[in-house]
Amino acid sequence: MSRLRSLGVPAALFAAVVAVALLATLGPSAVERLAVTGLVNLILVIGLYVFVGNSGVWSFGHMSFALVGGYVAGLLALPTRLKGQLLPDAPALVRELTAPPFVAVLVGGSVAAVVAVAVAVPLARISGLSAGLATVSLLIACSVVAAQWQSVTRGQKGLSSIPTSTTLWTALGWVLVALVLAWGYQRSSFGVRLRASKSDEVAAAAAGISVPVQRGIAFVLSAFLTGVGGALFALQLGSINPDVFYLDATFLIITMLVLGGAGSLTGAVTGGVVVSVLAEVLRRVEGGSLFGMDVPARPGLADVVLGVVLVVMLLCRPSGLTGGRELRLTRRGTGRGDPTREPSGRLTPVGAAGGPGEDRS
Template sequence: MNGLLGRAGGALGVPLALFVGIVVVALLATTGPASVERLAVGGLVNVVLVVGLYVFVGNSGVWSFGHMSFALVGGYVAGLLAMPVRLKGQLLPDAPALVRDLHAGPFVAVVVGGLAAAVVAAVVAVPLSRIGGLSAGLATVSLLIAFSVVAAQWQSVTRGQKGLSSIPMGTTMPVALGWVLVALLVAWTYQRSSFGIRLRASKSDEVAAAASGISVPVQRGVAFVLSAFLTGVGGALFALQLGSINPGVFYLDYTFLIITMLVLGGAGSLTGAVVGSVAVSALAEVLRRAEGGSLLGLPVPARPGLADVVLGIVLVVMLLRRPGGLTGGRELRWPRRHGAGDRPPPVSPTASEPDPLAGVALGAGSDSRREDSP
């Protein structure tokens, strides 16, 4: 029995331990004012978005600056599905009948929003998965711009710059925690699967991976679609939390924030994605309050734009001093207890037990110099 529990802990120990830590922080937030709880729910949505980005970037080594376009798709689709039919008839009289007549509950709306983002990603993944480096970064930026323009001009469906409003708010603390757990389990299962291992091998050495029979474009495409699904879910949760969405929500500011979270935490590990999202969410909120003239409850001179400046400085310093992020690309280790019948692992006086994915961790040794990044 102890051996079975040990294997279960080893298989899912990291995402479960991360989830327990997130639950503790969320429960602490519920003891404060309602505004703090709303901020905590927003932080949980950020965790889903960062984990979604990590699934592609962390495993492929190719940076994507256009993932918020999938959050935009997920947010609009979920918002349109969750809005009552009567309200859509008033706000969107020129929309197609399929858009006006369909209605779903919050859970179904979030799932469909994620699936819609995955379908869009499957289409654009065909050309994008064949390029890397600076070309991939520029292509994803153009994708973000294109989706934002479409959302701003499609008056009959998105209401243009006005955006969608009066969306039923269904993203509560338990709902957000449930989707965080799903995102963690999906990301962890993928990176430990044969697909994730092959993609990480291509990140380590693309030429050697292709020579060994790995189809790098296919592996990147799979990760891209799965990543888009989780990002679309995050966008849907965001829309159902605020009750509104517009084309400017998931644009450059939010893109910069999500990338900062992943970089500061450590893009080479799921643990880094979670740590970075929680830490930067808290720091960004403190800085936003300082912009408005309040710092930890004390009056301070208002400094508009302070959050962006400080986050930019922190990002540059981290890239210079600790490129691997706060976690250095390492995963949280699940503690194992050995019973009387268990054989303890051998201990070497010179080296610890090797990690099968250590050779492809982001920023590990010479791999960091071969990583595709713009």
């Protein structure tokens, strides 16, 4: 029963995301398209959180899995006739195999997870700065492969004319899937073990926890969600190239996670929503119309402001807007003899008694 009640947290987070997304439907179609992009970014943030938030090891190369998922989904979504024209030298399996959008997204995430399995063996055994550098190397390697594999990816020209199918409701559905998977994982025995190693790796290993194995499991699940986000983006934009998921996207997603709070799923969602709205306001300030007023062009202003906000947050509140705490919706006194319950709506630290870091059911 406690497991069922615990779903109230992802349900509340999803309700908040739906409310913000529905506001976008009241505006012009351009605003709705931006909302879809924000939802896809939210899936990418949740995917990154599954590994970083639970392991405490930062990854700067997760966008490589989004790149893999985007290319796989794009290739599957392209009609056979069009692939024959764009990719005449591709293997027969690539040219002939097609799939509906849902299957293409699912396969894109699965292939990204398979790639993660291949690289998790060495990466799961390192941490700190070494892990960060290794993941950056992974990002560079995937980008170079995408840029040079002319017969399959068309190199720097990228894939184009991909049938678009990612709508607002499609993106919301996948956001719900990401929330449930991320929440279920961190409350599972696997998530608890990984969080124990995050607090004290030596003590966790002494207690019999295989830290590399637990990191590898989180890494693969994280890669799957990130690949799904990349696939949805390719099917929304209708094209993909090696530069779509590179340094700019990496900076944006990491900023979302840091500003919201990398220690909790609530923080990941909060950061994703806040930065998406802030980025759109700054994009309009760069040049265009803001609240009906014409604004002179200021190219690059959005990136500068986001960088400044990130530095200020790291200095003033390094644990993010949520302080690394999860939202709790239960009320004190609603459970007889349960001292771990908190007042409604209170944020409690991840891993505290009764919180997502420790399953008391």
